Amino acid sequence: MSEAMRAIEISEPGGPEVLQLSEQPVPMPGAGEVLIKVAYAGVNRPDALQRAGLYRPPPSASPLPGLEASGLIAAVGPNVTEWQEGDEVCALLPGGGYAEYVLTPAAHCLPVPKGMALREAACLPETFFTVWSNVFDRAGLKAGEKFLVHGGSSGIGTTAIQLASAMGARVFATAGSDEKCEVCRKLGAEQAINYREGDFVEVMKAEGGANVILDMVGGDYLPRNVKALATEGRLVQIAFLQGPKVELNFAQVMLRRLTITGSTLRPQSDFAKAKIAEKLRAHVWPLLDAGRIAPVIDSEYPLEEASSAHARMETNAHIGKIVLKV
Incomplete structure (x- = not known):
């Protein structure tokens, strides 16, 4: 193995062009x-938020971007018994995935x-950890x-639709x-609302309200989500593309006993992430093994064209996941 x-690497905070190919120690x-x-x-x-200087990695994490990957185990550290060299894996990463080698906790x-290629497997960890922990554990x-689910055609959205339907x-x-x-x-949504033409609040009200909403938009979607919830409904916030601050009348939250919660995955402890991995292996991996659910891939770019991959993502034209071939 080379040294x-x-x-x-992120040469400086900025747009996709600041992603530069470099040589790093293994x-x-x-x-x-x-x-x-x-x-x-x-x-x-x-990854894009980190590149722009808006999302600092934890102090112990690699400064390189990349929160999920697939590949072969190249080496194991002390006290690792569940994996050995040569095993094919996909993994949630603390960072550093945009590289030929990356470290992560074995757990x-x-x-x-079964039957899945490494290309597809690389699309699983970040979205499946996020969806399972928020939609099923938290909500x-x-x-x-x-x-x-808002943003139903995104990587999170396509995963959430399939898992919730299954x-x-x-x-x-x-x-x-x-x-x-x-x-x-096609992935399993009973209704899909084009938000440029329709009103999801009215659609959900006609159905008696949503029991659970997964939102990554934030901003003025928060009061609209509250209106779209059923009594004792649960709103889970995992991002805020339209901003983290909004005015909200809490009377409806109290009167209809609503729950508003949220989380981010990366700052959670290694132990917490290991527990999510155990649940995925028990409840979700059999569905993947059987081919009942599968990741949706939008496009693939070579590692050295990571900037093009980020530019594609930031157009919001993609459907499903974008991957880098390393």
Whole structure:
């Protein structure tokens, strides 16, 4: 194994053009860690926020972008017994995925599902960890309940639609074009609302309100989400593309016993992420192994064209996930 590797670094905060190919030392795994020889890395919104200087990585994390990857175990650190060199895995990463090698806690790795290529497997960790922990753990979505996800054609959205549908929920989604709405319906959404033409509040009110809403828009969507919820409904906020501040009348929250919550994945403890991985392996990986659900891939770029991948993501024209071939 070489002592140096190709990697994409953030030369300075800014637009996609600040992502530059560089040479970095290959890291060595410590206790409880594995070194992955990366085949593919997923591209996610937090990567773009980090690149722009708006999302600092935790102090112990690699400064390189990249929160998920697939590949082969290249080395294992002390106290790692569940993986060995040569195993195919996909993994949630603390950072550093835009590189030929990356470190992550062994407990954050999952096996590549049966019959799935490494390209598809790289798209699983970030969105599946996020959706499971927020929609099922935090919001407690149950079979038969009505679930609304905003941005239904995004990586998070396509994952949430499929998982909620597979778990027996009635699924509704919003998206920004008729083409994207059709993708949402094919993935399992009962109704898909083009937010440029329709009002999701009125649609959900006609259905008696949503039991759970997963939102990444924020801004003025917050009071509208409150109106769209059923009594004792739960709103989960995972991002705020339209801003984190808004005025809200809490009378409706109190009168209808609503729950407003949210989370971010990256700052959570290694132990918390390991517990999510265990639940995914038990409840979701059998669905992936059986081919009942699968990631939706929009496009693929070589590692050295990471800037083009970010530019594609920031057009909001993509449907599903964007991956880098390493």
